[in-house]
Amino acid sequence: MSTTESEISGVILATLAKDIRLEWRSKDAINSMLFFSLLVVVVFSFSFDPNAEESRQIAGGLIWVAFLFAAVVALNQTWTRELRNQVLDAYRVSPAPANALFLAKAFGNFIFVTLLEALMTPLFVVFYKLRALGPGWQLILVAGFGTWALVVNGTFFAAMSLRTRSREIMLPLLLFPISIPALLSMVEATTAILTGETNARFWIVLLATYDVMFTTACLALFPRVLEAE
Amino acid sequence: MKKAFPLLALLTAALLGYALYQALVVAPREQTMGDVQRIFYYHVPSAWTAFLLFFINFLASVQFLVRPNEKLDRIAGWVAIAVGAICCVADFAIRDLPSGMHHGSIATTGLAVTALYFAIRKLFSEPGVDILALVTAEVGVVFCTVVLVTGPLWARPVWGIWWTWDIRLTSTLVLWLIYVSYLLLRRFSTSGETPVLAAALAVFGALDVPLVYFSIWFFRTQHPQPVIGGGGAIDPRMLRVLMINWLAFLCFAFLVCWSRYRLERVQRDVEETQALEALLEPRSAVQ
């Protein structure tokens, strides 16, 4: 049992390290996405110019929509490198469990999107003069659970969209409807924490439940999807 | 079986006509809302039919995913039996039911789920189950569209607004979005294994449903919204008309699904034949 576990985590770490190394060397994906995130924040700031009181009410929604778009851009290129070099076929015939590949990709995306969020958040705080009136530490929980919710399903749907026409638009088309409960939770939790008016606990628990349910579902179904591609 | 179709179509049309008469003429006039309330007799049965069709889609998708694997197939069968058993136990065990529910309704629902699962398993072959999933998703989206159109048409004269984040209406909207994305995946996927991908998406969609419901429910407790359709007990005469309309729409949905199923079957046969032809005659395929 322990050998299989160490095998799986070995594969995950190796794949993850490879992805990070490749991204760091090429840097084109990172740079374009960083710039895209900055653009999103600026455009939103031009569109909405509320005072401090109002901005706490709407910032939750704005921020998560911005994160969502940045995440989709990141997710879309999850598998393209593998597709280019027929790496997926190699994975299919290798003895490594398919879920190791999935988790590696999901973790990579999670790290990447979290990085984008970490860069966009200060900009939002500055442009909207934000200050959390509620328990600010809970925002880390919301960000963590929320990002994972988007990333785990996004990685899965990116794999499903690999062989579709209009691949780039298919990912958000599949991801957004399923993510609605998670998005609602993220926005409501963030607003609750910023305004301090209500308790974010229910939303955080719902997010955690969403994460558990869909991580399980992704892990259960990914091997079938990998075969199918 | 095919000969029965025209007769069934006629009977269904008659039933629909009778149901319409019941809804417009026989049903009592509602006190506060007036005649507009009669939209209820089309809105609610369409919603129930859509949910039933989506549920069948879920069962069919699960079947499609587990059937190739004997062990999973058996496990799924036991889960279906367990659902029925648990509902029966729950029905006897729970003293105070939520308002509007009668004793026996939970047990019946649970057993119906089990029966439906095994019926699908018995009646449909492996490719047939995939067609069933496609058909129920399509027809379900049609009925769901009806719900989303009649809802605002009811809300506007009664509440003065076209839309409200009412839990039923919003859940229906999300369900509609999920299944439209399902149909889009089916249409745009060029993979040879589209049915597997679609089945996986259907399972995801089904898992999402309780989460959607809870998230909107809590959202509404924080931001109260007007409720379309009203809660509470329903006049038994209205209930009768509602059930007649539901029965009529169920029959209609059944016939539409059946037609669509046959159409899809023939379409797949034709495509297979065309592919065979292309293989056997390389010269004509090159043009």
Add this chain to the structure above:
Amino acid sequence: MNYLYAAYAATWAIHITYLATLVRRHNRLKREIAELKPGLPR
């Protein structure tokens, strides 16, 4: 009152539109079957 009739009309408009697409696909299929080689079974 108008809303009531609009709702009922919209319901049937939606259903009839869908049925119309089914009929169109059916006719297209029949044409394709006719185009297939006559030697093939029915």
